[in-house]
Every structure is written in structure tokens, then in C-alpha cells.
Amino acid sequence: MKIMKYINLIVLMAAIATIVSCQPQNKKSTAKNTTIPNRKWWKEAVVYQIYPRSFKDSNGDGIGDLKGIISKLDYVKSLGVNVIWLNPIFASPNHDNGYDISDYREIMKQFGTMADFDTLLNEMHHRGLKLVLDLVVNHTSSDHEWFKQSRSSRTNPYRDFYHWWPAERGKPAKRFSFFDVNNNAWRYDSTTNAYYLHYFARSQPDLNWENPKVRQAIFKMMRFWFNKGIDGFRMDVIPFIAKDTTFPKMPAKYHGNWAHFYANGPHLHEYLKEMNKEVLSKYPNTMTVAEGAGVTIGEALKFVDPARKELNMLYNFDGMSLGYIPGTYKELDPKGVKLVDFKNVYSRWDSIYENKGWGTIYLGNHDQPRMVTRWGNDSPQFRALSSKMLTTFLMTMRATPFYYFGDELGMTNIKFDSIKDYEDIETLHEYQHLKNTGGNLKKFLDNQKMVARDNGRTPFQWDTTKNAGFTTGKPWLKVNPNYKTINVAAEEKNPNSVLSYFKKIIQLRKDNLVLVYGKYTLLDKENPDVYAYTRVLNGEKVLVLLNFTTHKASAKLSFDMNKAKLLIDNYNTVPDANAVKTFTLRPYEAAIFELK
Numbered sequence: 060m061k062i063m064k065y066i067n068l069i070v071l072m073a074a075i076a077t078i079v080s081c082q083p084q085n086k087k088s089t090a091k092n093t094t095i096p097n098r099k100w101w102k103e104a105v106v107y108q109i110y111p112r113s114f115k116d117s118n119g120d121g122i123g124d125l126k127g128i129i130s131k132l133d134y135v136k137s138l139g140v141n142v143i144w145l146n147p148i149f150a151s152p153n154h155d156n157g158y159d160i161s162d163y164r165e166i167m168k169q170f171g172t173m174a175d176f177d178t179l180l181n182e183m184h185h186r187g188l189k190l191v192l193d194l195v196v197n198h199t200s201s202d203h204e205w206f207k208q209s210r211s212s213r214t215n216p217y218r219d220f221y222h223w224w225p226a227e228r229g230k231p232a233k234r235f236s237f238f239d240v241n242n243n244a245w246r247y248d249s250t251t252n253a254y255y256l257h258y259f260a261r262s263q264p265d266l267n268w269e270n271p272k273v274r275q276a277i278f279k280m281m282r283f284w285f286n287k288g289i290d291g292f293r294m295d296v297i298p299f300i301a302k303d304t305t306f307p308k309m310p311a312k313y314h315g316n317w318a319h320f321y322a323n324g325p326h327l328h329e330y331l332k333e334m335n336k337e338v339l340s341k342y343p344n345t346m347t348v349a350e351g352a353g354v355t356i357g358e359a360l361k362f363v364d365p366a367r368k369e370l371n372m373l374y375n376f377d378g379m380s381l382g383y384i385p386g387t388y389k390e391l392d393p394k395g396v397k398l399v400d401f402k403n404v405y406s407r408w409d410s411i412y413e414n415k416g417w418g419t420i421y422l423g424n425h426d427q428p429r430m431v432t433r434w435g436n437d438s439p440q441f442r443a444l445s446s447k448m449l450t451t452f453l454m455t456m457r458a459t460p461f462y463y464f465g466d467e468l469g470m471t472n473i474k475f476d477s478i479k480d481y482e483d484i485e486t487l488h489e490y491q492h493l494k495n496t497g498g499n500l501k502k503f504l505d506n507q508k509m510v511a512r513d514n515g516r517t518p519f520q521w522d523t524t525k526n527a528g529f530t531t532g533k534p535w536l537k538v539n540p541n542y543k544t545i546n547v548a549a550e551e552k553n554p555n556s557v558l559s560y561f562k563k564i565i566q567l568r569k570d571n572l573v574l575v576y577g578k579y580t581l582l583d584k585e586n587p588d589v590y591a592y593t594r595v596l597n598g599e600k601v602l603v604l605l606n607f608t609t610h611k612a613s614a615k616l617s618f619d620m621n622k623a624k625l626l627i628d629n630y631n632t633v634p635d636a637n638a639v640k641t642f643t644l645r646p647y648e649a650a651i652f653e654l655k
């Protein structure tokens with residue numbers, strides 16, 4: 060009996076040694092790397108998205124700012140990420156938190172000055188971090204000088220910078236607005252007796268890309284930022300820029316799917332090619348990523364096939380619409396998300412980039428609820444485990460991860476009870492719309508606890524001091540009360556925290572190019588609980604196992620696990636040897652094995 064215990068202990072220690080020894084170290088030979096075609100820094104990067112308003116406030120006005128970000132660059136660097144994507148930092152009246160730009164060449168006053176920006180970029184480059192800015196050029200703010208001119212008279216030189224429909228022609232064909240209380244994208248303006256187009260809020264008029272002067276002005280502005288030294292752009296709703304300016308009725312084939320209709324404008328790819336020629340090709344070491352709103356999988360390669368000379372990457376929305384009832388306004392499907400559907404979406408998107416192009420992967424951003432609440436489990440029992448499991452998924456797919464700040468801590472939805480707590484134009488306008496049309500407001504508010512964008516925008520949780528160390532003033536949006544336990548200071552001290560796990564797995568991805576470039580193969584496809592796949596590159600083979608449930612679950616696989624080496628596991632105890640052989644995972648367990 061005693062001997063058995065002794066042997067068990069030795070086995071356990073050996074297993075621990077294996078785990079420890081596999082931790083970050085550049086063990087993979089670089090010789091193998093030379094056989095990987097089309098290597099690019101942005102394929103190997105992990106992008107960390109910062110919502111500047113909510114990261115760190117430096118002057119006590121309750122709003123995050125550039126100086127705040129500068130003060131925390133060492134933290135960002137410590138994560139191991141390579142790129143920061145900042146949501147818009149340009150002059151804006153902030154009806155949509157910076158997605159309504161009034162001057163593309165000025166920094167938003169609340170965020171700081173151009174001198175602050177220059178310091179930020181310098182300090183980032185100094186630390187080997189790259190900077191990606193948000194390019195919002197489907198629309199401007201109605202406070203932009205171009206629009207002020209444009210609306211002033213029908214003969215103003217800027218008139219054709221926007222889409223106008225003279226009222227004497229009658230009412231224009233219906234267009235849907237995402238953020239309008241009447242869902243109407245045409246707004247009547249009495250100054251010139253005409254309607255202007257706004258796919259988003261009425262304070263976000265759409266630019267007329269059919270006008271070459273608009274394109275030239277945008278390209279010039281892009282060169283201005285590239286010349287400052289930025290490393291790329293994330294392009295807001297870029298598939299929406301091109302429109303049929305005769306504004307016909309929406310063709311029946313779209314079945315009311317406005318996003319898809321908007322994403323298919325004529326001349327779109329001509330404009331992107333022109334942008335590439337006039338701007339992007341002149342800055343060859345930079346990266347671009349299209350927000351692929353409305354883009355279907357069949358169209359994705361048109362944006363990112365390198366031979367077409369348009370953009371580098373695109374992120375899609377298929378994953379994000381899982382669990383919502385189709386055709387509704389983000390209404391949760393009581394049936395929840397089926398893991399099989401989830402696997403299918405990500406496997407399909409992987410497959411289209413099998414031979415050309417390159418994918419992206421994300422589970423949260425400023426338009427989405429918190430990753431762990433939506434895709435994992437934010438109860439105290441499973442929050443940390445499921446956060447780590449989801450992070451494992453993001454860091455082991457063949458795509459560039461776009462990782463949302465705060466998810467590395469396992470931050471959760473705040474789930475506001477009252478409409479008064481919300482700041483987001485989307486929630487506020489939809490609430491008003493429902494109120495005006497006699498909709499079910501209680502149901503709406505319940506739903507918002509899960510889906511509202513403000514859930515992902517609450518201030519970052521630094522420590523246990525007042526307001527989580529985000530601000531000394533009154534935060535612009537409430538701080539999640541769970542900051543007392545979920546915060547950087549506490550998690551940095553804990554080697555088993557969500558944060559510590561995030562750093563480890565980033566290092567693992569960096570050290571194992573098989574996790575970046577390796578061929579992805581989905582296994583045990585119909586398994587409703589476990590997501591299992593391999594990644595293979597030049598003879599190296601890695602197995603990823605993810606349990607998406609609160610119970611034990613196993614996958615049907617047929618590998619010889621005797622020679623398998625555990626690379627990482629989100630439980631801080633080693634899996635039972637028997638469980639490894641039968642591929643049995645504990646609740647929300649994530650494990651990566653190297654197969655021999």
C-alpha cells in the first residue's frame with residue numbers, strides 16, 4: 060500500500076516536471092521555420108484591443124486617456140502581446156464613443172493631445188509594441204466640417220461628400236439604420252429640403268465613396284497617420300462604404316438582412332484596390348484588418364487574397380450571431396449555443412484560408428458582451444477555468460487572435476438592472492424605439508444583461524482601491540463590483556490566475572509555430588461537449604482538447620497517448636493518467652498535448 064502511494068507520487072512528480080519543463084522556452088528549432096511559406100509578423104502576432112475610454116484615467120475626469128495608456132505600457136508588454144489596437148482616438152462629439160469623428164487629424168480632447176499621441180507611439184515602439192488605429196470612414200460625425208459644408212447648400216463644393224436625396228423626388232427607398240430610434244437611415248434636413256443617408260445614428264452621416272474627392276481625402280488622411288509611424292488600421296464597417304447611389308429598393312434575395320445588403324456595394328473592391336495602390340502598398344510592413352460586417356464566407360477571400368492586393372485580414376460575424384434568434388435584434392435563443400454549431404463556424408472559416416489569405420479569431424470586443432459570460436461560465440465556480448479554456452481556444456487556432464482587454468483577467472458582464480446605467484447609443488436608442496412602438500421593455504432589459512455592448516466597456520480592473528484603480532474621479536461607466544477579487548494586482552500575484560495563464564499560453568504560441576501555422580483538423584466532430592482538434596506542421600503534431608461544459612466529458616479519439624507530452628493545462632493539477640488515455644476532461648478543462 061505504502062509502496063503504491065510512493066509510486067503514485069513519483070508518477071505525479073514526473074508529470075509535474077513535464078508541465079514545468081514545457082513552459083516558455085524557445086525550444087523549437089528555427090531551422091524548421093524556413094520551410095513555412097508566406098510568414099508575416101501579423102500572422103504571428105497577438106493583437107490586444109484597448110477601449111481607451113475604459114483603460115486608465117490619468118487626470119481624474121473619469122475617462123480613460125492616452126496618458127493613462129502610456130502609464131500602463133509595461134503591463135501590456137508583460138502580457139507578451141505584440142500589437143495594440145485602439146478604438147477611435149480622434150476628435151469626436153462621442154455620440155458613439157469615437158465612431159463619430161469630427162476631425163480625423165485631431166486627438167479627442169478627452170483623450171489628450173497630438174503630443175500625447177506621439178509619446179504613446181514612441182513609447183510603444185521603444186517596447187517593441189506595434190500600434191493599429193481604427194479607421195472609421197463609412198461615415199463621419201455630423202459635426203465634421205465636411206458635413207457642415209455639405210448640408211449648408213445644394214451647390215456647396217462638399218455637397219457630394221455625402222448621400223443626399225432631394226425631397227422633391229419623394230421619399231427615398233427604405234434603408235435600415237442600426238442606431239436610429241425609428242430604424243430609418245434617411246434623415247430629412249430642412250436647410251436644403253433633402254434627406255441624407257446614415258446607416259448608423261443620424262449624427263453619423265455616410266460618406267459618398269463614389270466621389271473621387273472623398274476617396275482622395277481619406278487616402279491622404281491615411282498617409283498622414285502612416286507617416287507618423289503607425290503600424291496599421293482596423294477598418295470599421297469597411298464593406299459598407301460602397302453603395303448603389305440610385306438607391307433602389309432592397310432586392311428580395313437579401314430577405315431583410317441589411318448588413319449583408321450593405322456589405323455588397325458596387326465598386327467596393329475597386330475602392331479597396333485603389334486604397335491599396337495609393338496608400339497601403341507604400342507602407343508594406345503594416346497590417347490591415349477589415350471589420351467584415353455583413354460579409355459572407357464566400358466573399359471573404361475577395362478582401363484578403365494577397366494576389367488581389369486589397370487587405371490583409373478580415374474578421375467575420377458568423378461566430379457572434381450564434382445563440383441569437385436569426386432576424387431579431389440580438390435576442391437570446393433560449394436553446395443556447397450548440398457546441399457543434401460553434402465548431403462548424405470556426406472550422407468552416409479555417410478551411411477557406413487553407414491555401415491563401417489569413418484568418419482572425421476573437422470571442423469578444425467593444426461591441427460584444429464579455430467573453431466568459433457569453434461563451435463560458437461566469438459563476439464563481441467556473442469563471443476562471445472557463446476563461447482559461449476560451450483563451451486556449453483563441454491561442455491555438457490558425458488565425459491571428461484579436462484579444463479584448465480585460466478578458467485576460469476574466470472580467471464579466473456587469474448586467475445593469477436599469478436603463479439609467481447604460482451609456483451606449485445602441486441600447487438607449489433601441490430602448491426608445493421599443494418604448495415608442497409598444498415593445499416589451501422588461502424583456503429587452505433582461506436580454507441586455509447578456510448582450511449589451513456596455514458589458515464589455517466597463518472600466519478596466521487594476522486593483523482593489525476605489526474604482527478599481529481606474530480613476531480617482533467618477534467613472535464614465537460604472538465599475539463592475541467584482542473588481543475586489545478580479546483585478547490585475549491580485550492576479551499578478553497568483554501563479555494560477557487567469558492572467559498568469561494568459562501569459563503562459565501566449566508564450567507557448569510564440570514558441571511553437573505549429574500553433575500559428577499548423578494545419579487545423581477538427582476531430583470527433585459531433586461531440587456535443589468537447590472541442591478537439593490537431594494542428595500539424597512539418598511533422599510536428601499538437602492535440603488541443605477543450606471541454607465546454609460544467610461536467611466531465613470525453614472525446615472519441617485514437618491517439619497513442621503513452622508518448623504524448625502535456626504542454627499546458629488550465630487546472631493547476633495534472634490530469635489523471637487514465638483520464639488522459641480515455642481523453643476524459645474535467646469541467647471546462649483545456650489541455651494541449653504534443654503527440655509523437
Ligand code: TEU
Nearest residue numbers: 155158195237259295296352426485512
Ligand atoms: O460596428 C459595426 C457593427 O456591425 C455594429 O453596429 C454591430 O452591429 C453592433 O455593434 C452589434 O451590437 C462598428 C463598430 O465596431 C461599432 O462600435 C460602431 O458603433 C459602428 O461600427 C459604427 O461605427
Ligand code: CA
Nearest residue numbers: 116118122124
Ligand atoms: Ca481622463
